[in-house]
Amino acid sequence: MKVLRITAQGLPLFKEKLDISFFVQQRVADDDKDLLYPLFSNIYMNCSNAFIGINAAGKTSVLKVILLVLHLLNNEPINHIETKEILGDTDRAVFNTYFHSQAKEIGRLETVITSEKAKTDSPHYKIVEETLWIKPQDSITARKNLTDFSAYNPIAVRKDEEFLSDDVSIMIAYNKKKKERMNIVSLLSFTNINVLPFSDEIPVEVISFLDPTVEKLYFDKAENKTSIHLQFKGRDEIVLNNPIDLNLYLSSGTIKGIVAFTLAKEVLKSGGYLIMDEIENHFNKEIVSTLIRFFMDARMNKNGGILIFTTHYPELLDEYDRNDSIHIIRNKNGIVVENLAKILKRNDIKKSEAYQSGFLEGTTPMYESYMRLKKSIADSI
Numbered sequence: 001m002k003v004l005r006i007t008a009q010g011l012p013l014f015k016e017k018l019d020i021s022f023f024v025q026q027r028v029a030d031d032d033k034d035l036l037y038p039l040f041s042n043i044y045m046n047c048s049n050a051f052i053g054i055n056a057a058g059k060t061s062v063l064k065v066i067l068l069v070l071h072l073l074n075n076e077p078i079n080h081i082e083t084k085e086i087l088g089d090t091d092r093a094v095f096n097t098y099f100h101s102q103a104k105e106i107g108r109l110e111t112v113i114t115s116e117k118a119k120t121d122s123p124h125y126k127i128v129e130e131t132l133w134i135k136p137q138d139s140i141t142a143r144k145n146l147t148d149f150s151a152y153n154p155i156a157v158r159k160d161e162e163f164l165s166d167d168v169s170i171m172i173a174y175n176k177k178k179k180e181r182m183n184i185v186s187l188l189s190f191t192n193i194n195v196l197p198f199s200d201e202i203p204v205e206v207i208s209f210l211d212p213t214v215e216k217l218y219f220d221k222a223e224n225k226t227s228i229h230l231q232f233k234g235r236d237e238i239v240l241n242n243p244i245d246l247n248l249y250l251s252s253g254t255i256k257g258i259v260a261f262t263l264a265k266e267v268l269k270s271g272g273y274l275i276m277d278e279i280e281n282h283f284n285k286e287i288v289s290t291l292i293r294f295f296m297d298a299r300m301n302k303n304g305g306i307l308i309f310t311t312h313y314p315e316l317l318d319e320y321d322r323n324d325s326i327h328i329i330r331n332k333n334g335i336v337v338e339n340l341a342k343i344l345k346r347n348d349i350k351k352s353e354a355y356q357s358g359f360l361e362g363t364t365p366m367y368e369s370y371m372r373l374k375k376s377i378a379d380s381i
Contacts, residue, residue, distance in 0.1 A: 001073070001099055001100065001101050001102065001180045001181075001182050002022070002039065002045055002099060002100045002304060002306070003022060003069070003070065003073065003097060003098070003099050004021065004022060004023045004098040004099055004100055004106070004146065004147065005019070005020065005021045005022065005023070005096075005097075005098040005147050006018070006019075006020045006065070006066065006069050006095070006096070006097055006098075007019045007020075007095070007096040008065055008069075008093065008094070008095050008096075009093070009094045010090050010091065010092050010093040010094055011065065011086065011087065011088070011090060011093055012088035012089065012090060013058065013061050013086070013088065013334065013335050014058075014061075014334055014335045014336075015332055015333060015334025015335060015336050016334070016336060018062075018065060018335075018337055019337075020062075020066070020327065020337060020339075021324075021339065022045060022046055022049060022306065023039070023043055023044065023045055023046070023143075023146065024036060024043070024044040024045070024046060024143075024322075024324055025143075025324040025339065025341050026322060026323065026324045026341050028042070028044055031321075032044075032321065032322065033298065034297070034298045034299075035296045035297075035298065035321065035322070036296075036298065037298065037301060037304035039100055039304075040100075040104070040137050040140075041137070041140060042143065043100075043140065043143060043146060045304055045306070046322070046324060046325035047295045047296060047301050047304060047305060047306055047307065048292050048295040048296045048307045048309075048320075048325060049306070049307065049308045049309070049325050049326075049327070050292075050309060050310075050311060050316065050317065050320070050325065050326045050327065051063070051308070051309070051310045051311075051327045051329055051337070052310070052311050052312070052313075052314065052316075052317065052326065052327070052328060052329065052355065053310075053312075053328065053329030053330060053331075054312070055312070056331060057329045057330055057331045057335070058329050058330075058331050058335030058337075059277070059278075059310035059311075059329050060188070060277050060310065061086060061335055062310070062327075062329060062335065062337055063083075063188060063275055063277055063308065063310060064083035064085070064086040064188070065083075065086055066275065066308060067081070067082070067083045067184070067186055067188065067275055068081055068083050068084060068086060068087070069095060069097050070182060070184050070273060071083075071184060072095070072097075072111065072169050072171070073097055073099065073109065073169065073171055073182070074175075074181065074182050074184060075168065075169065075171060075172045075175055076168075077165060077167045077168050078113065078125045078126075078127070078167040078168075079124060079125055079167050082186070082188070082189070083188070084125060085122075087113060087115060087123075087125055088115070089115050089123060090113065090114065090115050091114060091115075092112060092113075092114055093112070093113045093114075094110065094111070094112050094113075095109075095110070095111045095112075095113070096108060096109070096110050096111075097109045097111070098146070098147045100137065101174075101178055101180055102178065102179075102180060103178045103180075104136065104137045104138075105134050105135065105136055105137060105178075106134070106135050106136075106137055106139075106140065106146065106147075107132065107133065107134050107135075107174070108132070108133040108147065108149045109130070109131075109132050109133075109169065109170075109171060110129075110130065110131045110132075111127055111129075111130050111169060112127065112128050112129035112130065113125055113126070113127055113128070114126060114128050124167075125167055126166035126167050127158065127166060127167060127168075127169065129158060130157070130158035130169060130170050131154045131156070131157050131158070132154060132155055132156040132157075132170055132171070132174065133149040133152050133153075133154050133155065134152075134155050134174075135149065135152050156170050156173065156174070157170075158170050161173070182272055182273060183266070183267065183270040183271075183272025183273070184272060184273045184275070185263050185266065185267055185272060185273065185274045185275065186275040187259065187260065187263070187274070187275065187276045187277070188275060188276075188277050190256075190259065194247060194252045194255040194256050194282065195243050195244050195246075195247075195255070196243045196246065196255065196258065196259060200219070200262075201218065201219075202217055202218065202258055202262055203261075203262065203265065204216075206257070206258055206261045206262055206265075207258065209257075209261070209290075210253070210254045210257040210258065210261075210287070211250065211251070211254045213232050213233055214230070214231070214232055214233070214250075214254075215231045215232060215233045216229065216230075216231050217229070217230050217231075217258075225241070226241075227239055227240065227241055228240040228241070228242075228243065228245075228246065230246070230249055230250075251282075252282040253282040253283055253284070253287065255282075256281065256282045256283065257282075257283065257287060260276065260291060261291065264291060264294060264295075264305075264307070267305040267306075267307075268294065268295070268300060268301055268303065268305040269303065269305075270303065270305070271303030271304045271305050272305060272306070273305075273306045273308065274295075274305065274306070274307050274308070275308050275309070276307070276308075276309040276310075277309070277310050278310055278311065278312065279291070279309040279310065279311050279316075280311055280312065280313050280316070285313070285315060285316070288311075288313075288316060289316070289319055291307070292307065292316070292319050293319065295307040296319075296320075310329075314351070314352040314355035314356050315352050317351035317352050317355060318350060318351055318352050320351065322341075323339075323340040323341040323344050323345075323351070324339060324340070324341035326339070326340040326341075326351065327339055327340065328340055328343070328355075
């Protein structure tokens with residue numbers, strides 16, 4: 001299953017309706033096809049999706065919405081989803097999720113969620129209304145009709161599912177029938193934490209790419225205990241019992257890279273989703289660019305794995321030949337997200353320069369704030 005578009009209204013942190021599309025919005029030239037995943041007919045997916053904004057713009061909040069929707073679509077109860085707090089104390093949050101299924105169908109799921117006070121500090125969320133529409137992919141004659149369901153009647157309505165838990169989507173029945181299940185890998189909780197969260201085999205190629213001085217790194221499981229074996233070239237082997245101790249021997253970039261590239265390999269194989277916040281943390285530009293390029297290489301990404309990440313670094317935008325896989329996030333008394341293709345029509349303009357120059361508005365720190373900070377520091381000195 002591939003998510004084509006997400007819209008959301010009624011979220012406390014967002015100023016207006018959130019509308020994010022992951023399918024290609026601009027014209028696809030022959031040279032572009034090696035960068036995209038062909039879904040069907042003339043519909044393509046952007047497999048590397050960048051969300052960029054200055055500090056406190058709301059980048060992490062946008063990722064939380066995306067993760068909430070992905071897990072909801074994947075049959076997870078809302079109250080068990082890690083990013084459910086993005087709903088806040090909403091009175092009525094309305095999500096519309098458009099997707100393409102392996103059954104060669106296009107779907108639209110409208111989900112209305114409310115919050116109610118619980119005995120614990122956290123609110124309880126429940127789905128009060130839900131509707132599912134389905135149409136065959138063969139009915140799509142143009143890209144503009146992809147998410148138009150005005151001519152179709154719902155195939156499922158929540159009121160007909162009386163035994164369903166109040167925080168589980170009616171998608172559970174559709175997914176069971178069509179055998180749909182997405183592989184969703186989130187590194188949101190590892191943005192500023194560098195520790196290996198798994199003890200599976202680490203590809204040798206990943207280690208040598210990140211740190212050529214390492215000869216081997218592997219985990220050994222025996223008697224319910226896991227030991228970590230690390231050896232540098234020309235040095236004696238080091239045996240550790242705690243993954244945190246690797247920080248004494250490996251750089252933070254190497255550890256994060258091992259996690260990111262190992263999981264990226266899994267997502268590329270399954271055609272799932274990899275979500276990363278502040279992708280540049282602990283990485284140099286070339287390592288980040290390598291990861292992005294893997295997802296934008298049609299020869300490597302044959303199953304349509306999707307990378308969704310946030311960044312502060314405008315230089316990363318120059319990895320993209322197209323504008324429609326880049327989203328600009330601003331905070332204007334509420335989070336606003338806009339696709340770059342809607343505000344920068346030409347693909348040949350250098351994206352980092354447009355971003356840094358302030359041409360896109362709201363993408364650089366305010367000059368007045370900069371001058372006040374400068375004066376404050378100067379006065380203190």
